[in-house]
Amino acid sequence: MAERENKKKLTKEELHEENEKIRAEMRAKNATSKQDQQRLVRSLSKKNMLTYALVLFLPPVGIYMIWKKKEELYMNTPSLYLWTFVGVMVIFAWIQQIVRYFA
Numbered sequence: 001m002a003e004r005e006n007k008k009k010l011t012k013e014e015l016h017e018e019n020e021k022i023r024a025e026m027r028a029k030n031a032t033s034k035q036d037q038q039r040l041v042r043s044l045s046k047k048n049m050l051t052y053a054l055v056l057f058l059p060p061v062g063i064y065m066i067w068k069k070k071e072e073l074y075m076n077t078p079s080l081y082l083w084t085f086v087g088v089m090v091i092f093a094w095i096q097q098i099v100r101y102f103a
Contacts (some may be wrong), residue, residue, distance in 0.1 A: 042074040053081065059087035059094075 010018065042048070051073060055062030066075060066083050075083075 039074055039076065043079070048073050055083050055087045056090060057091045063087040 051062060051069075053062075053063050054065055063084055066073065066087075070080055072084060
């Protein structure tokens with residue numbers, strides 16, 4: 001009962017404005033989700049997969065390629081830092097293997 005009394009009755013104009021505001025918010029959410037979907041699809045292209053493979057098998061070259069061509073590869077900042085981190089970890093593993101071999 002108390003909730004009904006607290007609800008404000010809106011006029012037709014106010015109701016129309018509220019509906020338009022809600023529709024605009026929904027359109028904005030849909031637009032960002034579509035952009036995210038497009039970025040995900042682009043990030044799975046052959047060019048990106050080859051670059052990811054370069055990061056794993058030849059990290060110095062792969063890291064350079066990612067930073068040099070980040071716009072072409074549609075890399076956002078978190079994924080850029082993640083793949084750089086992966087490349088650095090592979091380089092550390094290489095160094096560790098070299099030290100074990102020569103020690």
